[in-house]
Structures are given as C-alpha cells and as structure tokens.
Amino acid sequence: MKLTFPHPIIILLSFIFISGAATYFIPSGSYERVLDENTGREIVVPGSYKVLPDVDVSLVDMLVSIPDGIVARADVLVLILLLGGAFFVIEKTGALKAGIESLIYTFRSNPQILFYILGIFCALCGAVFYMSEEFIGLMPVLILLANKTRYDLRAIVCISVGSSILGAAFSPFNPFGSLLAMDIAQVDPAEGIVFRILFLLVALILWVFYHIRYGKSKSVNEQAEEVQKPQITWAHRVILALMLSGIGFMVYGVAIQGWDYNQMGILFFVIGFACGLVGGLGLNGTARTFSAGFSEMIFAGVIIGLAQAIYLILNQGMAIDPIIHGLFQPLEQLPNQVAILGLYLSQALIHIPVPSASGQAVLTMPLVTPLIDLLGMSRQIGVLSYQYPTxxxxxxxxxxxxxxxxxxxANIKYNHWVAYLWKSWLLLMAISLIAVFSGYLWFS
Structure with missing residues (x-):
C-alpha cells in the first residue's frame, strides 16, 4: 500500500487524542495570574507555579472538545467565510484576472516596472486576505508573462505567488495569521503597525529585486508569445476599485477605529455582493457564488476549530501551565535572544505537520503567550516569532x-522549485529573524 502524508484533519485529530492522553501523564499545575492595570490583560506571575490535584480528560470529553473548539472560534470562522466568500465572488467576475492581464499589457515593454507593480499588488492581496488558490486559475497568464519577458517561470511565480505569501507573513492585517495571533495574545492590532509595514516594504523590495536580478531565463525562446490586449470592461474597473477601497477602508478601521472580526467581515460581505451585482451575476448568482465560496473556506474554519479543541483539552486537564513551566525552566537561564531564536525555529518546524497558519496560531499562541510573559518580553515578540516563520x-x-x-x-517539479527558491527563501527568513530581534528592542 502506498504511503501518503496524512491529511491536515487527520493530523489535528491525532493531536487531539495525543493531548487527551497526555493529561494522564502530565501532572496538573497552574500559575497565578493577575490583571495588569496598564494593559488590561491577564499576565502570569513569575515564580507562582504550583502543582494541583491531577485532572485527566476522558475520551468523551476529547470528542466533545471538537464541536466546542469550533464554537469557541466562531468569530474567526465567520470572518473567514465572509471574507473568503467575497473574494470568491470577485474572482468569478473575472475582474482580478482582467486587472493582472491589463498590467501585463500596459508594461509589456518595461518588465521590471511591471514586476514591482505585480509584486506590490500580490503582496497587498496576501496581506489582507492571503490570496493563494486564486493563482491556480491565473497560471496561464503567468506562463504568458514568463514567455513574453523571457524570464524563468519560477521567478514569475516567486514575484506573484511568493509576494502574496510574503505579504501575508509580514502583514499587520492578515486575519488568518497576524490578527488571529494578536487576538489570542490579547495584543492591540494597532500597536506595531508602523514596525510591520517597514519590514514588509524592505522584504518586498529585496524579494522582487532578487528575482529580477537572477530570474532571467538562460535559454532564449524564439517562440515567445505576444501579449494580447485584454478586454477589461467598466464593470471590471468598478469591481477592482471597490476591492481596493474595501482593503483601504479595512486598514483604516482596524488601525484607527479598532474594528473587530465582525466589522471586517460585514464590510467585505457588502463589497462582495456589490461586486457580484456590478459583475452581472445578479442577486441569485451572487448568492450562489457566495455559497460556493463558503464551501471553499469551511475547511479552514474546521481546521481552526480542531486546533482550538487541542487547547481546550490541555486547559481542561490543567496541562498548559505545566508545559509552559517545562519550557520556561531551560530558557530561564538563557539570554532572551536565544529564547527568541528557539521560538522562531520551533514555529517554523511545527508548520510542517500543521500546514494551516490559522490552525497553528490557535494551537501554539496559548502556549507561547504565558511563556513570553514569564520571560519578561512584550507579547508582540511571541506574535512575531509565530507570524514570520509560519x-x-x-x-x-x-x-x-x-x-x-x-x-x-505551472508544470514545475517540486525539486526544481526548491533548487531555484532556497537562496531567496533563506534571505526572507533572515530578514524576518532580524525583524523579530528588532522587535525585541522596538517593543521593550
């Protein structure tokens, strides 16, 4: 029988039962927590750990934790459904594809300018809603761009798909990553916006420059295709304007007005319906497209709920603080910089078996937050050490x-992708690690 890597749901279900079993082996314990009057957050009191009567989680409680976990993160699930559904509608109107094709045609004689514009656009989409699956449908356009500019297709994928991932990694507003982690850590999303944007710009400029510099195809393709003028209608223009306005308004709402998930979700729910009507889908067509978008996004919501179930089990068995205590003891005598490096590398490695960034936030941030408190560092460091490497x-x-x-x-073999990517990827990891260490000084 051919062995395959387990599905993410199987991985998280395994963690749920492992966590339940762990409560039978981990002695229950707890730290004392007090309310910090300056921040309004509960913080751990150093040196207050004590062992408590042992609490074990039964098999029934493990199973019940699954729906409980989904219910506990209902706010995030609703945001994912509304935001994902809205952008699914925008994609189905053809406006997103037409906009990128229009950029390619307009700057067909100046590919370097085009690459920077494409990188910025994709990074912005990644920063706000982590554009990813949409690139599958855009691949013929990117292949055409590679042929026209005689660039390695892997470089074009890096400038587009890679920039979206970069934008999501460095974003202050990614609801599936940074915002979720800040919510769990009880960190104000408006705090550190300037810091994150500065490093986002530095990383993006260096990323695109690298692939412009080293991405030129070494083989000359005499049959390079000509870029045809795209058909971009007034409806496409209005839809793109609505999408960009919505992104800008969301940034303003989160940074200035202190919006929560519900306000962000309803903003894009309205924009999604408006775009569907402008795009000619009609009321019923827009509703059906939203429904299809919901079905695409429900998986991410379930993953978050399963990850939350792991926390609920460990919390019920009073095993979280003992885990923190076990992690803190070896780090207590180490410099904070070494502890930061350990957290960064741990989050990177955890993401291999837990490929959902939002699921990983729910899984790890409840453990990282009190650990950061005990180390005497800002909780922003815990968020950054999760956000970037993950x-x-x-x-x-x-x-x-x-x-x-x-x-x-794109018909790119994985080993060929890694062979091209690894140097620039290490550059990004280095920049992000510098950002975490800089954050240690910035937020201290």
Whole structure:
C-alpha cells in the first residue's frame, strides 16, 4: 500500500487524542495570574507555579472538545467565510484576472516596472486576505508573462505567488495569521503597525529585486508569445476599485477605529455582493457564488476549530501551565535572544505537520503567550516569532496543498522549485529573524 502524508484533519485529530492522553501523564499545575492595570490583560506571575490535584480528560470529553473548539472560534470562522466568500465572488467576475492581464499589457515593454507593480499588488492581496488558490486559475497568464519577458517561470511565480505569501507573513492585517495571533495574545492590532509595514516594504523590495536580478531565463525562446490586449470592461474597473477601497477602508478601521472580526467581515460581505451585482451575476448568482465560496473556506474554519479543541483539552486537564513551566525552566537561564531564536525555529518546524497558519496560531499562541510573559518580553515578540516563520514556510513545505497545486498547474517539479527558491527563501527568513530581534528592542 502506498504511503501518503496524512491529511491536515487527520493530523489535528491525532493531536487531539495525543493531548487527551497526555493529561494522564502530565501532572496538573497552574500559575497565578493577575490583571495588569496598564494593559488590561491577564499576565502570569513569575515564580507562582504550583502543582494541583491531577485532572485527566476522558475520551468523551476529547470528542466533545471538537464541536466546542469550533464554537469557541466562531468569530474567526465567520470572518473567514465572509471574507473568503467575497473574494470568491470577485474572482468569478473575472475582474482580478482582467486587472493582472491589463498590467501585463500596459508594461509589456518595461518588465521590471511591471514586476514591482505585480509584486506590490500580490503582496497587498496576501496581506489582507492571503490570496493563494486564486493563482491556480491565473497560471496561464503567468506562463504568458514568463514567455513574453523571457524570464524563468519560477521567478514569475516567486514575484506573484511568493509576494502574496510574503505579504501575508509580514502583514499587520492578515486575519488568518497576524490578527488571529494578536487576538489570542490579547495584543492591540494597532500597536506595531508602523514596525510591520517597514519590514514588509524592505522584504518586498529585496524579494522582487532578487528575482529580477537572477530570474532571467538562460535559454532564449524564439517562440515567445505576444501579449494580447485584454478586454477589461467598466464593470471590471468598478469591481477592482471597490476591492481596493474595501482593503483601504479595512486598514483604516482596524488601525484607527479598532474594528473587530465582525466589522471586517460585514464590510467585505457588502463589497462582495456589490461586486457580484456590478459583475452581472445578479442577486441569485451572487448568492450562489457566495455559497460556493463558503464551501471553499469551511475547511479552514474546521481546521481552526480542531486546533482550538487541542487547547481546550490541555486547559481542561490543567496541562498548559505545566508545559509552559517545562519550557520556561531551560530558557530561564538563557539570554532572551536565544529564547527568541528557539521560538522562531520551533514555529517554523511545527508548520510542517500543521500546514494551516490559522490552525497553528490557535494551537501554539496559548502556549507561547504565558511563556513570553514569564520571560519578561512584550507579547508582540511571541506574535512575531509565530507570524514570520509560519507563513514563510508555505513557500517551501510540501505539506502545503496550495503551493503544490500551483506548481502542478505551472508544470514545475517540486525539486526544481526548491533548487531555484532556497537562496531567496533563506534571505526572507533572515530578514524576518532580524525583524523579530528588532522587535525585541522596538517593543521593550
């Protein structure tokens, strides 16, 4: 029988039962927590750990934790459904494809300018809604761009798909990553926006420059295709304007007005319906497309719920604080910089068996947050040490189904992809690690 890598749901179900079994072996314990009047958050009191009477989680409780976990993260699930459904509608109107084709045609004689514009556009989409699956349908356009500019297709995929992943990794507003982690860590999303945007810009500029510099195809293709003028209608223009306005308004709402998930979700629910009507889908067609988008996004919501179930089990068995205590003791005598490096590398490795960034946030941030408190560092460091390596691993790890589907659509073998990518990927990882260490000084 051929062995295959387990499905993410199987992986998380395994963790659920492993967590339940672990409560029978991990002695229950707890730290004392007090309310910090300056931040309004509960923080762990150093040195207050004590062993408590042992609590074991039964098999029935393990099973019940699955729906409980989904219910507990209902706010995130609703945002994912509304946001994902809206962009599914936008994609189905053809506006997104037409916009990218129009960019390619307009700057067909100046590919370097085009690459920077394409990188910025994709990074913006990645930063706000982590555009990923949409690239599968855009692959014929990207292949055409590679042929026209005589660039290696892998470089074009990096400038487009890679920039979207980069944008999601460095974003202050990615609801599937940074916002979720900040919510769990009880960190104000408006705090550190300037810091994150600065490193986003630095990383993006260096990323695109690298692939412009080293992505030129070494073989000359005499049969390079000519870019045809795209058919971009007034409806496409209005839809793209609505989408970009919505992104800008969401950034304003989160940064200035302190919006939560519900306000972000309803904004794009309205924009999605408006785009569907402008795009000629009609009321029923827009509703059906939204429904199809919901079905595409429900998997991500279930993954988040399963990851939350793991936390609920460990919390019920009073095993979280003992785990933190076990992690903290070896780190206590180490410099904070070494502890930060350990957290960064741990999050990167965890993302291989847990390929959902949102699921990993729910799984690890409840453990990282009190650990960061005990180390005397800002919780922003815990968020950054999760946010950067977790999402950047999506470019490299074969457990990420979306990147593998994109490579298949582009007819790029995984080993050829890694052979081209690894140097620039290490550059991004280095920049993000510098960002985490810089955050240690910035937020101290």
């Amino acid at each position: 999402t950047l691993m999506d470019m490299m790890t074969p457990t990420n189904g979306t990147i593998m589907a994109i490579l298949a659509a």
